Amino acid sequence: MSRRRSVTITILLALAAVGIGIWLSYEIRWFPVAASKQAVNTDRLYHVLVIASIPIFVLVLSTILYNVWQFRMRPGEELKDGAPIHGNTRLEVFWTAIPTVLLLGLVGYSFVVLRDNEKKPANEIKIGVTGQQFVWTYQYPRALTGGAPLNSYELYIPRNESVQFQIHSRDVIHAFWVPAFRLQEDAVPGITTNWRVTATRLGTYPVICNLLCGAGHSLMRSAVHVVTQARFQEWLKSQQSTTAGAP
């Protein structure tokens, strides 16, 4: 088989593999449900990364397989040497410059997503989150409750409104993670960390401690309830009237 023919076959197979890979990337359910504005942006970023990665991996694997197919040692070639090719400056410049451009492009796009995800909007409510071994508690300030500040084991947030979590720790480092929102940040003793989210989908989603905090780390879980604005106000009011509400 001529060199030209074998290269053509390999390129066609590689293109087919890329096509199948990209098609699969749409079919596979990669993430839990996207429950926030930030999740939609992050999922799109991830999908772009996957689509950019497939041709790279297919290129590397098909080059290996092509070379093995064409140039493996045949019987009688045990003492034969290969062609004394030391390099090719143009090719080396190409495979230095193109990846650099591609990587800087991806990083630039990721910065756009980051800015969009973290941009402070005009209206925002603040909710406190406190991690301790091995439970999460949530603090709703006076501005939200309209009365006394509320300390609760339950996290309720209104849909379609930006919420900034002010995250604290009472003892060791924890991490406040909501996979459905695609957001997390460590809870560090001595400082207040934060992240903001605009939840877009009603429902209840897991809250997971995502930094090793001791023997109870695997079980340090909670839940966030995304509810309508009306239900949120209703819940806050109901907590006020319950005297046993403060843990």
Next chain:
Amino acid sequence: MVAQLKAPGMIRGAWMFLVGIVFAFLLTWVIRAATGHATFHHYISGDAITTVALIAAPLFFLVGLGGFDYWFYWASGRKTRPEDHSGHGAYTWRDYFRINTDHKVIGIQYTVNSFIFLLIGGLLAMLMRAQLAQPGSHFVSANTFNGLFSVHASLLIFLFIIPVFAGLGNYVIPLMIGAPDMAFPRLNALSFWLLPVAGIMMLGSFLAPGGAFADGWTAYTPLSDTAPVGQVFFSVAVQFAGASSIMTALNFLVTIITMRAPGMSFFRLPLLVWANFATSLLVVIATPFIAASQFFILLDRGLGFNFFNAAKGGDVLMYQHVFWFYSHPAVYIMILPGFGIISEVIAVKARKPIFGYRMMAFSLLAIVGLGFTVWAHHMFTSGMAAWIRIPMAITTAIIAVPTGIKVFSWLATLYRGVLRLDTPMLFALGFITTFTLGGISGIMLAMIPFDIHVSATYFIVAHIHYVLFGGSLMTIFAGVYYWFPKMTGRMYDERLGKWHFWSTFVFMNATFGPMHVIGLQGMPRRVATYASEFAGMNLFISIASFFLGASTLIFVYNMITSWRGGPRTVANPWRGMTLEWQVSSPPPVFNFDRVPTVVGGPYEYGVPGAVHGIFAPPPVPATVGADSGAATPHGP
């Protein structure tokens, strides 16, 4: 009998070890008593004695073993004893269990010791996967599980990957540069013995009250500040392993810079030597930082300092910056020598020069430089100042460029070669495949919004294992198979080698591939149990991991039986051009009967009449290249 107690060796090491424990007891007691009851409620404190004993007793052991004998004798000012080389070379198995100054003996000590810890660390992983096979399992307690993954990672990083590369390098580098040994043979001997100390200490933590250190190999404060005394076993063991690493790196740097054979310019060095040179730069600069991070912890725990006590003005995040300033370069320490090995294997097995040799060398140096600028990508969600994330993301993405140059160059080296697809070559090609996947997940992790979601999840575990197992370990296997005939004078079983490769490749992907998906789906790492939605995947991963563990036994069996009774082989079974193949297998005790002269590059395959090193007297200019020193085996 009395002579054995007084002579350097294991027996003297053993009783001096006990003296060290007594010393630790007395030292802590005296100091606490002198300080008084105002500060110390009890003068005898188990934690205090343990901390001091962990530092002192191993040092006493090393003195007893004889690791410091020469320097103590010299420092005492007595008349110099002429060197009789009695501490050099191995003639019986006993020579491997003492202070030995021969780099070939030390290389084998390192390699065998490292593989023992690979098996132990791998066994710990099997125990973890047994626990994780089902959600809510009680195979081990949560605290024990935390200890398992902490010791697993610590052993495999500090007692396997880093030292096995030091061992292979120790064996091969002097041979490759035409030197009779390393620049500092006694330092070399000492550097090995620090490692069994560190490994036994890490394992010993399982016996400590409160259990093994259980805060991950990363030991974040303040959890590690307040953990039971098992944590101190890690903090001190890392000092011993770190000291070993630094000593070896220093030795490699001086050897490579000053002991190259005549004619061996830097650009005629084999890429394995370049790779170890680059790695040694990383080690000497970065390793002190992990030592510092652990000293902070020891001071907080032992002397009531407040480095990480927020209430007293401590800065919790500072630990992470100092820790990762080493631990990111550490990952390059764990792969760069592997890159060197792959270059050696591919050039010889494809019978071609390495494509783009100069860029391969420069890319190693670029990775060294850039490797110091990316550490905070481990801290994107740590709560550090938000602006730091931006430059760190850029440098993290950019470091993929020199790495990519290497991958593309290896691929180009295959083109129009004559590819011998034996076990070392299969591991090299498998490495390129799985390491590329690990690199791709790494590039994804450089994108901050994505990293914010997957940080500390199984996606990270997947990435780590693709680059460490599919990356470093594949290169280690490639190197061990490749240099096995040189080191033992025997050939391994090729069929078993192929079985080992294919089972490793298949089960490695089966084990770690699905971890990407469960991480994205919301499974955190370092957990002893998980949400039931992940049950199916975890069971699949656990079963695959058991097969992966079993496949390692094929390798162990092959190595042991081939070393003991495999077919004897010639000096240069692979027809390599580099200098280590020009002497017998195994090499003579001082490597070269005559210092070679290097007259060309190390990979001039396919160039008629090309020669790398010659063993005749240096040629007069008109006859350069006339002697075919490359193909004829020399030596006894």
